[in-house]
Amino acid sequence: MKEITLGIDIGGTNTVFGAVDLEGKCYFEGRIRTQDFKSFTEFVAELRFAIDKHIGTLDFSHQILGIGVGAPNGNFYTGSLDLAPNLPWKGKVEVAKEFKAQFDLPVWVTNDAKAAAIGEMMYGAAKGMRDFLVITLGTGLGSGFVVNGNLIYGHDGFAGEFGHVIVSHDGRECGCGRHGCLETYASATGIKRTVYKQLADSLKPSSLRSVSFDLLSADMISKAAEAGDEVAIQAFEYTGQILGSKLADVVHIFSPEAIILFGGLAKAGELILAPVKHHMELNLLPIFRNKVKVLPSGIHGSNAAVLGAAALAWKELGFSVK
Amino acid sequence: MKEITLGIDIGGTNTVFGAVDLEGKCYFEGRIRTQDFKSFTEFVAELRFAIDKHIGTLDFSHQILGIGVGAPNGNFYTGSLDLAPNLPWKGKVEVAKEFKAQFDLPVWVTNDAKAAAIGEMMYGAAKGMRDFLVITLGTGLGSGFVVNGNLIYGHDGFAGEFGHVIVSHDGRECGCGRHGCLETYASATGIKRTVYKQLADSLKPSSLRSVSFDLLSADMISKAAEAGDEVAIQAFEYTGQILGSKLADVVHIFSPEAIILFGGLAKAGELILAPVKHHMELNLLPIFRNKVKVLPSGIHGSNAAVLGAAALAWKELGFSVK
Numbered sequence: 001m002k003e004i005t006l007g008i009d010i011g012g013t014n015t016v017f018g019a020v021d022l023e024g025k026c027y028f029e030g031r032i033r034t035q036d037f038k039s040f041t042e043f044v045a046e047l048r049f050a051i052d053k054h055i056g057t058l059d060f061s062h063q064i065l066g067i068g069v070g071a072p073n074g075n076f077y078t079g080s081l082d083l084a085p086n087l088p089w090k091g092k093v094e095v096a097k098e099f100k101a102q103f104d105l106p107v108w109v110t111n112d113a114k115a116a117a118i119g120e121m122m123y124g125a126a127k128g129m130r131d132f133l134v135i136t137l138g139t140g141l142g143s144g145f146v147v148n149g150n151l152i153y154g155h156d157g158f159a160g161e162f163g164h165v166i167v168s169h170d171g172r173e174c175g176c177g178r179h180g181c182l183e184t185y186a187s188a189t190g191i192k193r194t195v196y197k198q199l200a201d202s203l204k205p206s207s208l209r210s211v212s213f214d215l216l217s218a219d220m221i222s223k224a225a226e227a228g229d230e231v232a233i234q235a236f237e238y239t240g241q242i243l244g245s246k247l248a249d250v251v252h253i254f255s256p257e258a259i260i261l262f263g264g265l266a267k268a269g270e271l272i273l274a275p276v277k278h279h280m281e282l283n284l285l286p287i288f289r290n291k292v293k294v295l296p297s298g299i300h301g302s303n304a305a306v307l308g309a310a311a312l313a314w315k316e317l318g319f320s321v322k
Numbered sequence: 323m324k325e326i327t328l329g330i331d332i333g334g335t336n337t338v339f340g341a342v343d344l345e346g347k348c349y350f351e352g353r354i355r356t357q358d359f360k361s362f363t364e365f366v367a368e369l370r371f372a373i374d375k376h377i378g379t380l381d382f383s384h385q386i387l388g389i390g391v392g393a394p395n396g397n398f399y400t401g402s403l404d405l406a407p408n409l410p411w412k413g414k415v416e417v418a419k420e421f422k423a424q425f426d427l428p429v430w431v432t433n434d435a436k437a438a439a440i441g442e443m444m445y446g447a448a449k450g451m452r453d454f455l456v457i458t459l460g461t462g463l464g465s466g467f468v469v470n471g472n473l474i475y476g477h478d479g480f481a482g483e484f485g486h487v488i489v490s491h492d493g494r495e496c497g498c499g500r501h502g503c504l505e506t507y508a509s510a511t512g513i514k515r516t517v518y519k520q521l522a523d524s525l526k527p528s529s530l531r532s533v534s535f536d537l538l539s540a541d542m543i544s545k546a547a548e549a550g551d552e553v554a555i556q557a558f559e560y561t562g563q564i565l566g567s568k569l570a571d572v573v574h575i576f577s578p579e580a581i582i583l584f585g586g587l588a589k590a591g592e593l594i595l596a597p598v599k600h601h602m603e604l605n606l607l608p609i610f611r612n613k614v615k616v617l618p619s620g621i622h623g624s625n626a627a628v629l630g631a632a633a634l635a636w637k638e639l640g641f642s643v644k
Binding site for chain 1: 404405452453465467469470472474475476477478479480481482483484486487488491498500567570571572574575576577578579605607609610613
């Protein structure tokens with residue numbers, strides 16, 4: 001018999017799912033469009049239908065033990081989503097309850113960044129570590145902080161909003177309604193804003209001058225930097241300076257073994273890792289210097305989010321990877 | 323038979339010790355002068371002598387189960403002190419090893435702020451809580467962060483240096499050699515510096531104009547504020563603004579049930595609690611507002627440090643208060 005868990009990542013555009021064994025092998029992967037469903041119940045029913053089709057392709061020796069769900073604002077304690085922007089369902093969505101009703105399996109819910117942290121712990125760059133921080137650099141900045149082998153959920157499940165620590169009280173406008181949050185600088189969106197600021201402030205030539213804000217992506221900024229574009233290189237340096245300095249603050253609080261950068265902007269590799277590490281080290285007390293690793297995600301391929309969600313289920317079922 | 327643990331707090335001037343039962347009752351308390359001993363071995367021998375005299379006054383039904391030690395830079399994992407400023411012994415001091423040799427009992431070591439956090443959890447304001455933060459406002463700013471009932475020691479035991487997160491890179495000179503650390507603003511020393519800055523910047527009359535920097539204490543600033551001294555009141559407001567804003571950052575990371583202020587400056591009560599809470603709330607995302615308690619220490623009297631150190635021993639022995 002082969003035991004597997006289902007990992008489900010609910011995103012603003014697509015919901016990706018897959019079946020994963022304890023060693024992180026993915027047996028199938030599929031997706032449905034999140035935005036196509038006006039009610040969450042319809043959405044879960046369609047997801048059940050899509051997953052059943054895949055399960056039909058496996059032989060009968062597979063047993064599904066549980067379901068892990070990663071979703072924006074997913075709350076581990078309540079199993080619900082509160083006020084999730086970008087999702088079509090408003091108000092409180094009872095994720096765990098509706099999945100249990102549909103699948104009759106144990107279900108655990110958390111947000112995408114915390115699922116990523118558990119994925120890194122079981123299958124990625126944090127394998128064997130007990131104290132580390134995962135920072136996801138996508139549209140926003142998410143975080144999953146692990147202490148003594150366990151995620152910090154906080155008193156009510158809302159811990160990990162590192163994207164909303166303040167860089168500067170008179171800083172950039174944030175989607176949360178405040179100003180100067182870290183994610184307005186350190187994220188795929190943040191580096192776009194930095195590029196546009198530099199295009200405004202300087203007269204440096206740049207291939208990015210021909211790209212509109214709407215079309216500009218972190219990937220285009222990486223490619224420009226690799227081709228020697230000074231504005232793009234400076235944007236990575238500035239992003240690294242701000243993120244590195246804030247990571248130094250959390251190193252003083254947590255003294256972690258490693259900090260792992262995950263998600264869209266982190267795919268830029270050394271372009272972002274090098275300035276982050278440099279500026280983090282510049283801001284550390286001597287007892288912390290040259291001890292904390294800054295690593296790229298150790299989970300590769302398109303199924304990182306599915307692996308993270310499945311890892312949540314494995315962890316909560318009491319399993320760990322040898 | 324009455325089971326007790328010994329709590330020992332090694333301070334720059336005095337070392338205080340006491341015997342504490344699981345309910346937090348203190349059976350005796352004494353002190354020796356830390357600075358009188360050139361070698362740590364001599365110090366521990368004298369401490370043994372002093373403690374034995376007290377134990378002689380107890381009847382034979384008392385059994386000592388273990389020793390908890392709080393000391394500047396005390397490392398829980400190694401049981402040693404590294405580079406402790408203000409202590410007469412230089413280099414690495416093997417605290418746990420030397421205590422074990424002298425007392426033949428299990429010994430646990432941590433720094434004073436972490437011991438305070440365990441004390442609050444067992445006997446004080448955090449009784450029954452599993453997620454809370456303790457901030458000690460003394461000469462510097464120390465911190466003990468508790469997640470899911472356990473202290474964060476970090477990968478190597480050095481976690482909890484919240485006093486050295488950066489308020490402003492071009493801020494006040496810190497004893498650590500850097501600039502703008504939180505403890506240069508939010509501590510008994512920090513508020514003195516704030517008073518002096520205000521005495522320089524403004525022409526406001528103040529009773530504190532007659533006091534030298536060396537003689538000025540947090541207690542004098544409290545008394546002046548209570549008497550309506552505007553400079554002193556403003557100094558508390560400014561301290562609360564800086565500390566409250568940084569506490570908002572850690573609330574986003576930890577989502578704790580409470581933040582407990584401990585130590586010299588915290589004795590000012592509402593003078594410091596009110597502005598801290600006000601500015602913390604101003605800087606929180608909506609999901610965190612009006613949820614996190616800001617409390618004064620729940621441990622009263624001179625034996626707070628002894629209780630914290632003894633609580634460390636009780637916790638590590640596997641006991642908890644009902």
